[in-house]
Every structure is written in structure tokens, then in C-alpha cells.
Amino acid sequence: MTATTPKETSAASNFCEGIQYFGEAIPGFETYGATPVIDLGTTANPTDPAAAFQTLLAADALRYLTLQVTGSKASGHPGGFASQAEAYAALVMLGYKNIITEVGHHAPGFYSAMFLDRSLEDMGIETVQQLRDRFREKHGLLGHLSGYIPGILAPAGPLGQGQHFAMAAALLHKDKLFPFTVGDGGLGEPYIISSIAHFHTAFPNVTNFLPILVWNGYSQEHHSMVSLKTNEQMKAYWQGNGFEQVVLVDAKDFDDANQSGDYVDSTAFSFEQRLAFTKAVLTGVDEAARSALSGKLTAFIIKQLKGAGVHARGAKSHNLYPKDTLDAPHIVNALKERALPPEVWQLVRTNCERAGGGPAAKTVVTEFEYELPELGELPLEEYPVGGEAKVSTTAMGRLVGKVGQIDKNFFVTNADGNEASGIANINQALKIIHPTTDDLYNQAPNGQVYEPLSEDACAGLAAGLSLMGARTLWCSYESFAINGLPIWQTVTQAMAELRRRTPSTITLFTAGALEQGRNGWTHQRPEIEAYFASLMRNGNVFPLFPPDANSIQVCYDWALTTKNKGIVITASKSPLPIRTTFEQTSQALRDGAVVLQEVSGNKKVVFAVIGDMTLIPVFEAAALLEKEGIGARIVSVINPRRLYRPHDTAWDTCSEPDGDFVDDAKFAELFDGDALIGVTGGAAAMLEPIMLRSTSKRDTFAWKRGETTASAGELMAFNGLTAQALVKRGIELVG
Numbered sequence: 001m002t003a004t005t006p007k008e009t010s011a012a013s014n015f016c017e018g019i020q021y022f023g024e025a026i027p028g029f030e031t032y033g034a035t036p037v038i039d040l041g042t043t044a045n046p047t048d049p050a051a052a053f054q055t056l057l058a059a060d061a062l063r064y065l066t067l068q069v070t071g072s073k074a075s076g077h078p079g080g081f082a083s084q085a086e087a088y089a090a091l092v093m094l095g096y097k098n099i100i101t102e103v104g105h106h107a108p109g110f111y112s113a114m115f116l117d118r119s120l121e122d123m124g125i126e127t128v129q130q131l132r133d134r135f136r137e138k139h140g141l142l143g144h145l146s147g148y149i150p151g152i153l154a155p156a157g158p159l160g161q162g163q164h165f166a167m168a169a170a171l172l173h174k175d176k177l178f179p180f181t182v183g184d185g186g187l188g189e190p191y192i193i194s195s196i197a198h199f200h201t202a203f204p205n206v207t208n209f210l211p212i213l214v215w216n217g218y219s220q221e222h223h224s225m226v227s228l229k230t231n232e233q234m235k236a237y238w239q240g241n242g243f244e245q246v247v248l249v250d251a252k253d254f255d256d257a258n259q260s261g262d263y264v265d266s267t268a269f270s271f272e273q274r275l276a277f278t279k280a281v282l283t284g285v286d287e288a289a290r291s292a293l294s295g296k297l298t299a300f301i302i303k304q305l306k307g308a309g310v311h312a313r314g315a316k317s318h319n320l321y322p323k324d325t326l327d328a329p330h331i332v333n334a335l336k337e338r339a340l341p342p343e344v345w346q347l348v349r350t351n352c353e354r355a356g357g358g359p360a361a362k363t364v365v366t367e368f369e370y371e372l373p374e375l376g377e378l379p380l381e382e383y384p385v386g387g388e389a390k391v392s393t394t395a396m397g398r399l400v401g402k403v404g405q406i407d408k409n410f411f412v413t414n415a416d417g418n419e420a421s422g423i424a425n426i427n428q429a430l431k432i433i434h435p436t437t438d439d440l441y442n443q444a445p446n447g448q449v450y451e452p453l454s455e456d457a458c459a460g461l462a463a464g465l466s467l468m469g470a471r472t473l474w475c476s477y478e479s480f481a482i483n484g485l486p487i488w489q490t491v492t493q494a495m496a497e498l499r500r501r502t503p504s505t506i507t508l509f510t511a512g513a514l515e516q517g518r519n520g521w522t523h524q525r526p527e528i529e530a531y532f533a534s535l536m537r538n539g540n541v542f543p544l545f546p547p548d549a550n551s552i553q554v555c556y557d558w559a560l561t562t563k564n565k566g567i568v569i570t571a572s573k574s575p576l577p578i579r580t581t582f583e584q585t586s587q588a589l590r591d592g593a594v595v596l597q598e599v600s601g602n603k604k605v606v607f608a609v610i611g612d613m614t615l616i617p618v619f620e621a622a623a624l625l626e627k628e629g630i631g632a633r634i635v636s637v638i639n640p641r642r643l644y645r646p647h648d649t650a651w652d653t654c655s656e657p658d659g660d661f662v663d664d665a666k667f668a669e670l671f672d673g674d675a676l677i678g679v680t681g682g683a684a685a686m687l688e689p690i691m692l693r694s695t696s697k698r699d700t701f702a703w704k705r706g707e708t709t710a711s712a713g714e715l716m717a718f719n720g721l722t723a724q725a726l727v728k729r730g731i732e733l734v735g
Helices: 049-073 085-093 104-116 119-123 128-133 162-172 192-202 231-240 271-293 329-338 342-357 392-406 424-430 455-468 481-495 528-538 549-559 582-591 615-627 664-671 684-693 712-718 723-734
Strands: 178-183 209-215 245-250 298-303 411-414 472-477 505-510 541-544 566-570 593-599 603-610 630-637 675-680 697-701
Touching: 049 085, 049 104, 049 128, 049 271, 049 329, 049 342, 085 104, 085 178, 085 209, 085 271, 085 298, 085 342, 104 119, 104 128, 104 342, 162 178, 162 192, 162 209, 162 455, 192 455, 209 231, 209 271, 231 245, 231 298, 245 271, 271 298, 392 411, 392 424, 392 505, 392 549, 411 455, 455 472, 455 481, 455 505, 472 481, 481 505, 481 528, 481 566, 505 549, 528 541, 528 566, 528 684, 541 549, 549 566, 549 582, 582 593, 593 615, 593 664, 603 615, 603 684, 603 723, 615 630, 615 712, 615 723, 630 723, 664 684, 675 684, 675 723, 684 697, 697 723
Parallel strands: 178 209, 209 298, 245 298, 411 472, 472 505, 505 566, 541 566, 603 630, 603 675, 675 697
Antiparallel strands: 593 630
């Protein structure tokens, strides 16, 4: 195709400003392109020749913009999206705009689509020049997808996550289709197919999500690991994992350019064969979409060479390097090859804007807050301080059951371990989702407790549903939760950027390392607390450490009122003393901590304690210090995020910002003394806010590593967390 420069035409609409090359008239345009096939409220007819023609034009428009946008910064990833441009264009032409992706590297293609349907106008991007200028810029179009971008349903970057968002959205919106693109290079990432399999077993009637496998033969820097599969083997792979319908369209079947290899570039075909391929994609997507919406687990596969229609092919098309500028001959040639005349740009834009009822920024489900039932006052039960020991997790579990009974879209996820975590009452109240009904095990097909043996699947559904607007709770052992943390972190970061309110993603992590001595070091992995400690600086992550069964109820009640945050509740499953009132925890949620005991003396050692079981040796140490004439103040640190200074965190950059931090006077009231000892059964990093601000002589006692022991006390001793060690260090500091 020959091309002209913008100066040679005056027909370009304003939005075309910044397009470097325009093409000459396309044969057949007067017949098949004179009138947009989509009117307001309509979709393309997949059997209409004009629909295939205009879908092909949309695919080329997406390719052109993707390459020019990435070329404008000599950075970004055009190749993967280019290989499935026909499939994306087909989805839009058929009215499906709730599109999610598994592949963060498809970002420039998704941005191009949001530009074409005018969604990006909500962030002031109205021309191609502005699209170019704001790509990979702060407050612009980030290198990977973000909830900050109008019309984008979910974040994308780490592989192995996109299916969770699609399944969560499908569960909440059963009348809509949620396609998600997944690359063959990332197909082996944990745990795409297994998470779909468990979801489908739990929710067999929820099939309105559609994997779009982009089978292009390559991953980021080499051939994909599934590149040698035959079409029959690939279909069998999906069918063997429970997919009833697998629709595969292979560009090789339409090749009239004699390309070598199993993967070919459809843009090298004759125009007639390009149309035939596009029509096959359009009708195939239509078939797959209808199948998914009719109750069949369905996948659509487009097989086409990576980089089809852009500057390079195969893995070499994956990303641009500094040499790949808009002035580079190979980029110029590729843009000219894909150049479209002004009237085509206008046609494509009109179709994209009208499809699906309007711009994605005005129509997709995540542009609206999900309606939730009011919870009212939860039945908190306050136990007397000093009374009978209670299990914290069980006290919270009773409230969780009540939430689920009120909110039928509320789900609890746990990797088959609620009973072991002291929260069997959740299973009793809400039932484990299972195809086998069994009252003994609290199983029922319509339950609200999701129990795959995969922390990724647990965290994925819970965090995905929260991002989509629903209430959830992810429960886990602290030692295993690390396996589900990547998607939880992705969601909390996305929540910090969202342009809408959504319930915080809440977790309950039980059986901390100190309770798992007999199970050995495999169950003793409190390093996850260091992860959360670093995430506190994001500004919207709040780890909570309730010291007893009263405190945990207040913490959970508060967490349910928050928006766009990550709330991590860590508590024991053992019966422990009641040390706080409801009011004390309410105060600690505001001030970060609460004083549990104060003993006067000639000198004073302040113990800043994170956790519940760790209070046991600290109270013993305080009693021993008192015998030595040394006073002690025991402070339970419940909400350490409050103890930072405002400038320590990025709270003011967050959606739904929370800028409440204790002032210096309150901090001094809590922690000033002759010596300060921070004590935690987890990672010492969680004590950073206190150690950062304190001017006292100070030290920390924290977890070192796991060992097989017969009791929590023995495990604490192995890690130096004993009353004797605390007393010795306290005397040294005040001496």
C-alpha cells in the first residue's frame, strides 16, 4: 500500500492529528465501507461481507496505532497484540467491550482501542498526537495496563492473573461476556488453566468468560513452549481441561503468499485472503461468544505469527529498543504498509465508538460502582477483659457468617483449611461450594466458601471480586499465603489508582509461625509480614494485628467500612486471654496502638508488641522487671500504618486517600521511655514505623527462622523471644 503524509490531505478529522502517514483508497471501500455497519444500539452481522471488510480495517487501524504509539517513545510492546488484532476487532464489532487481558504487554493495543472508541477523551486524549505524547508518561498511558485508564477493566502485568478478573466479573454479571486475551508464551504461568478448572467445578453455570488464546508461536524472547503443538493437540489440551467448545482459526489455512512455518502473517496475504481470514475470525468469535453465553465452557484460539503487520516478526517484534524510533527506516516502512486513508480512520472510529452502546469508558462494568446491600450493625460480642480465653479467629468467623447471610455475593476463599484455622463456623454458616452435598463437611453446590487447593486461586477470586466491586474475604495460613500474594498486591496497587470506589480486599491470616512448631519450618514463614511492611508505604495497605477476640471483631468491622484498600488481619487460632475492650481497639485503629499495662519504676522500658502470642513473654518480662524496680509499659501495636509520618507513605496519591497518622505528641505518649524494645513473632520490618520515630535507646526482638518444636514457647525461645532475654536487654538499655 502506498502512503502520503498528512500535509497532502485536508480530509483528516481532528483526531487524526499526529498520524504520520495516510494510505491511498482501499479497493472495495465504496461498496463495503461507505456506511458504518454499526449503528447506535446495533452490532455487526458476522455473515455480512461489509462487516468482515470493516473488521479488517479496524484491525489494521489498531496495528498502525500500536506501532506508532510505541515508536513515539522507542519503547513498548507491539508484537503480541498485533498477532491477534483481528480477534480484538471482531469482539468490538460484535459489541463485546468488557475485554480483559492476561498480557500486560498488550497495553499499547488496548490503549489504541480505547482511543478509537473515544474512551481516552476522559483523560484529555483527543488526538493521535496526544496519544503519542502521553504514552509511558506519568499521569498518562502507563507501560502496563492500569485501572487508572478509562475503559480498562483490570490491571495487567504479571502473567497468570487475567483469568481471575474475567471469572470474577462473570460471576457478578452473568448476562455479559468477559473475554480475556492470554498469550501462548504465558500459558504455562501458574495457574491459568487449573484456576479455571476449579472455578468451573464450583460455578458450572458461570461460563460467560472467554479465554482468547493468542497462539503466535513466540514468547518474549524465544519460541513459546507450545509452539510445536499441532492444532489438534492444542484443541485437545483445552478439551482435556474441561472446555466443551474450542474454536480455532489458523491463519495458515488462508495463506496464499507461500510463507514457511506453522505460523504466518495474514497481512502478507492478498486482500481477498485477508478478508477471508478476517471473516473466519469474526464468525469464529461470534460462535465462541454465543457458546460461552449459552452455558458452555468455551475457548477461542487465533493462530497467527507474532508481530503480524508491524515492524518485525516472531519474538523480535515483542518490544522496541532505543534504535526503533519513528524515523528508523524499518519503522517508517511498517507504518506506511499499514497506513489508512482518512475516510477509513473516520469509519473505524465511528464503528468503535458506537459498538457495545458507546465508549468503553461509559459502558463497561467497572466504570460503575457495584451495588451492595447494607450490612447494618454487625452483632459484635464483647468479652470481659481477663475473663475466659477465646479464639480470635472464631470470634471473627461468626461475623463473617453474618456478612455472607446478608450479602449473597459475598464469598470467602480458603485453600481447604477453615476448620483448621478455627473458623469452621464460616463453613457452617455459608457452606463450602462443592458439587457433592454433604452436611458433615458443610458442602453444598450453592455455598459461599470457595476452597481450591491453590492460594493463587483463593487470592485471585477474592481480590478479583473486590476489584470488581464485591465484598470478599481471603483466609489462609500466614505461612502459605505468600503463594497468593502476587495478585493481591496487583489488586491493591490497582485500587490505589482506581477512579471509582470499591470494597477493600480483606484477608485473615491465621496460624502464625509461633503456632506451627510441630509442623516444622515449612509452616513457619512469617516473611510475608515483611512484604506487607513494605506495602504499607504505598499508603493504602493496612496490616492489622488484633491481640484478642474482642479486638479482631472491631478490626473486621472497621475493615468492612473501608474502600480501595488492602486490609490484612493476622491472628492466632489458639484460645488466648482477653486483654482489650472494643473501645481500646477503636482507639488503636485511630492511633496505631494502645497501652495494655503500665508499671511504674525508677526507669521505664517500653515494649512495642506486634501480635497476640508474643504478648505472653512480654507480660512475664514486665513482672520480672518490676521486681528489679524497673517500670514497664506494654503497648499493643494493632495498626502500624498509623505510626508512620505522613511523608513516609504515598497516601496522598491514592484513590480514597487516608491521611490519618499519629502526631508526635501521641507517639511520645505511647512509646517514650528510657528504653524501647520492639517485639514481634514475625518480620522485624513491621516495627519500622516505631523504630523510625523513636528517639529512645531501642532494640528489636523478632523472628529469625523456623525449627521443629513441641510448643509455641519453645519456638519463641529458639528465636530469642523469651521473658528472660527481654528482661536482660531491658536492663542493659536503661543501665
